[in-house]
Amino acid sequence: MFSDIISLELKKFKKIKRDLNRVSVSYEEINEKSLLKNLNSKLELERLALKSKEITDSFFGKTVLLYAPLYISNYCVNGCSYCGFSATNRIERDKLEDKEIEKEMIALKEKGFDTILILTGEDRIRSGVGYILKAIKIARKYFSEILIETYPLEQDEYKKLIDNGLCGVTLYQETYDKNLYLKLHKFGPKKNFEYRLNAIERAVKAGIKEVNIGPLLGLNKNFDFDVYMTLMHAKHIQNNYPEVEVSLSYPRMRSSVSKIKTYPVTDIDFVKIICLSRLFLERVGINISTRENAYIRDNLIGIGITKMSAESKTTVGGYFQNSSDLKQFEIEDSRSLNEIIKIIEKKGYRPEFTNWVKI
Amino acid sequence: MQKHFEIAGKKLKSRLFIGTGKLPTYKIIPQMLSRSKAEVLTVAVRRINPDSKVENILDYIPKNAVIMVNTSGARNAKEAVRIAEIGAEITKTDWIKIEIEADTRYLAPDNEETVKATKELSRKGFKIFPYITPDLITAKKLQDAGAVSVMPLGSFIGTNKGITAKTLIEPIIKEIKIPVIIDAGIGRPSHAAQAMEMGADAVLVNTAIAISKDPVKMSEAMSKAVESGRMAYEIGILKEEDYAKPSSPLTDFLNN
Amino acid sequence: MIVLNDKKIPNPKKISLLLKKMEIKDGVCVILNGKIIKKDRWEKTEIKDGDKIEIVGFVGGG
Numbered sequence: 001m002f003s004d005i006i007s008l009e010l011k012k013f014k015k016i017k018r019d020l021n022r023v024s025v026s027y028e029e030i031n032e033k034s035l036l037k038n039l040n041s042k043l044e045l046e047r048l049a050l051k052s053k054e055i056t057d058s059f060f061g062k063t064v065l066l067y068a069p070l071y072i073s074n075y076c077v078n079g080c081s082y083c084g085f086s087a088t089n090r091i092e093r094d095k096l097e098d099k100e101i102e103k104e105m106i107a108l109k110e111k112g113f114d115t116i117l118i119l120t121g122e123d124r125i126r127s128g129v130g131y132i133l134k135a136i137k138i139a140r141k142y143f144s145e146i147l148i149e150t151y152p153l154e155q156d157e158y159k160k161l162i163d164n165g166l167c168g169v170t171l172y173q174e175t176y177d178k179n180l181y182l183k184l185h186k187f188g189p190k191k192n193f194e195y196r197l198n199a200i201e202r203a204v205k206a207g208i209k210e211v212n213i214g215p216l217l218g219l220n221k222n223f224d225f226d227v228y229m230t231l232m233h234a235k236h237i238q239n240n241y242p243e244v245e246v247s248l249s250y251p252r253m254r255s256s257v258s259k260i261k262t263y264p265v266t267d268i269d270f271v272k273i274i275c276l277s278r279l280f281l282e283r284v285g286i287n288i289s290t291r292e293n294a295y296i297r298d299n300l301i302g303i304g305i306t307k308m309s310a311e312s313k314t315t316v317g318g319y320f321q322n323s324s325d326l327k328q329f330e331i332e333d334s335r336s337l338n339e340i341i342k343i344i345e346k347k348g349y350r351p352e353f354t355n356w357v358k359i
Numbered sequence: 360m361q362k363h364f365e366i367a368g369k370k371l372k373s374r375l376f377i378g379t380g381k382l383p384t385y386k387i388i389p390q391m392l393s394r395s396k397a398e399v400l401t402v403a404v405r406r407i408n409p410d411s412k413v414e415n416i417l418d419y420i421p422k423n424a425v426i427m428v429n430t431s432g433a434r435n436a437k438e439a440v441r442i443a444e445i446g447a448e449i450t451k452t453d454w455i456k457i458e459i460e461a462d463t464r465y466l467a468p469d470n471e472e473t474v475k476a477t478k479e480l481s482r483k484g485f486k487i488f489p490y491i492t493p494d495l496i497t498a499k500k501l502q503d504a505g506a507v508s509v510m511p512l513g514s515f516i517g518t519n520k521g522i523t524a525k526t527l528i529e530p531i532i533k534e535i536k537i538p539v540i541i542d543a544g545i546g547r548p549s550h551a552a553q554a555m556e557m558g559a560d561a562v563l564v565n566t567a568i569a570i571s572k573d574p575v576k577m578s579e580a581m582s583k584a585v586e587s588g589r590m591a592y593e594i595g596i597l598k599e600e601d602y603a604k605p606s607s608p609l610t611d612f613l614n615n
Numbered sequence: 616m617i618v619l620n621d622k623k624i625p626n627p628k629k630i631s632l633l634l635k636k637m638e639i640k641d642g643v644c645v646i647l648n649g650k651i652i653k654k655d656r657w658e659k660t661e662i663k664d665g666d667k668i669e670i671v672g673f674v675g676g677g
Binding site for chain 2: 057062063114144239244245283350
Binding site for chain 2: 653
């Protein structure tokens with residue numbers, strides 16, 4: 001499990017970081033050393049982006065996968081100081097019942113989506129595994145591909161969901177720096193660093209086809225650490241479970257709902273991170289959400305990303321009925337699916353709505 | 360140069376086969392075929408969702424094109440056989456490319472499972488084009504199993520590295536009697552020409568055409584390279600020599 | 616109710632009717648309860664409640 005080797009990775013990181021001045025910047029095949037060097041150096045961005053593009057096009061083709069996120073419950077017992085859903089925030093808590101879930105899904109289906117990401121906050125009582133299972137069963141009526149982004153589950157819980165149609169699990173470690181992690185998650189089940197870290201592997205052992213991982217950029221002053229560890233985590237899964245499709249996401253914090261000091265990652269660094277991830281792990285998927293604005297998203301199409309969410313609402317529900325609830329994070333790109341399709345096609349790429357419909 | 364070459368009971372003029380994966384749009388397929396004069400296309404098999412916004416690729420494939428069904432997505436022989444039977448049912452084609460992979464990092468084909476699937480599908484009357492990591496022993500087994508061709512990879516899919524497996528492919532071309540089609544890794548026309556100069560009967564190109572700035576032109580470029588490479592092979596390619604050879608042999612006078 | 620490509624839908628009773636509704640004339644393979652149903656049987660084959668159907672076609676591929 002990754003938690004067994006993370007301390008080794010940490011040692012390796014520290015060692016490389018110490019001797020970074022002996023490593024050169026590289027734009028071709030990069031390893032752990034040149035990765036870290038690149039993250040900490042000024043780079044010829046155009047050159048980097050071109051290489052990233054070549055690799056992405058070659059392995060993924062001229063396509064971008066589109067999906068829609070659906071929050072079905074924002075009940076949460078954790079106190080993540082950076083999240084709108086934190087238990088410490090006095091917000092209206094909401095949870096969709098079956099009929100409402102179905103209405104939201106139908107609305108998304110009618111827009112044209114075939115891949116859905118179902119999200120909940122962490123609350124095993126109000127949004128327990130049974131509740132998630134029901135949502136998956138409903139989703140199965142409408143979508144070819146179903147993913148969840150919920151709290152970490154046990155292996156047998158993942159298995160039950162997989163047996164009922166679950167294709168993928170998204171789970172962000174937020175930060176791979178355990179000390180920082182513990183400071184940010186002072187109470188609630190989420191404070192267990194290793195339990196969260198190993199959840200992805202539990203899902204993989206249960207038979208999941210696809211996983212999405214990543215840090216929350218902005219939490220850690222040293223973003224290179226979290227990017228490096230994310231890539232080591234991804235590499236670990238790819239090497240040990242070569243049948244699983246691994247994707248990365250690098251959500252950047254927006255300060256509006258955070259109570260803590262954040263260290264915003266610049267646009268230049270963000271693009272660097274995406275391109276370097278592509279160079280380091282050629283066949284890893286890279287996702288970009290609507291946290292990012294239209295300008296950034298559009299310009300990243302064709303540089304390294306392979307999937308995007310569209311028409312996102314980070315309130316509970318919100319597609320069928322407009323919601324005035326507090327959002328988990330602010331949406332920067334609120335364009336419709338059709339608008340996003342047009343941009344993708346304009347860039348010479350084909351929008352895809354699913355990639356798993358194997359027979 | 361021969362006008363046609365025969366493979367699996369069909370007479371083809373073009374030794375360029377084109378893969379349709381990774382394309383930005385299916386709309387360019389007719390032009391790709393007409394410009395390159397390629398006759399064989401591969402397609403993959405997937406569930407069709409009635410309400411999806413996806414174009415049907417068959418709408419863009421000319422009726423006279425030869426469709427080869429690719430079993431990609433199969434992780435073992437059983438899945439490949441199933442996909443082949445389903446694919447063959449769609450257009451009554453019996454040309455099947457067996458592609459069996461269980462590794463998303465390299466997409467390395469599973470040679471063993473490929474032999475299994477070939478045996479079963481050949482018995483059922485399909486024309487099997489198995490995609491393999493170049494291995495002479497596997498190629499012999501496939502020939503014995505009734506495959507109509509072997510398709511050794513030039514380099515792993517999408518890597519565009521050219522015929523890096525050259526030394527492993529050469530014995531296959533030399534020893535195997537069924538046509539050898541080099542598939543995967545051809546990133547530029549010179550790679551395609553090299554494949555033909557080596558004596559391959561045909562090449563399959565996908566990524567390099569699909570992701571190029573102008574897939575239609577690139578398919579034409581590939582086709583020209585395939586033609587020139589084949590022409591040179593048929594004339595007889597000069598061997599690469601380690602030492603310079605003077606045009607007038609030095610010791611010829613002794614023969615007088 | 617039947618299951619079409621993993622989704623529950625009302626029983627269309629006949630394959631030909633289902634395809635007509637989906638505006639599909641040909642270019643697909645129909646699999647009923649795991650068995651391929653050839654095109655010449657689309658009109659005759661009856662679909663029973665609880666049946667599982669997959670509609671499969673071609674997409675771009677190498």
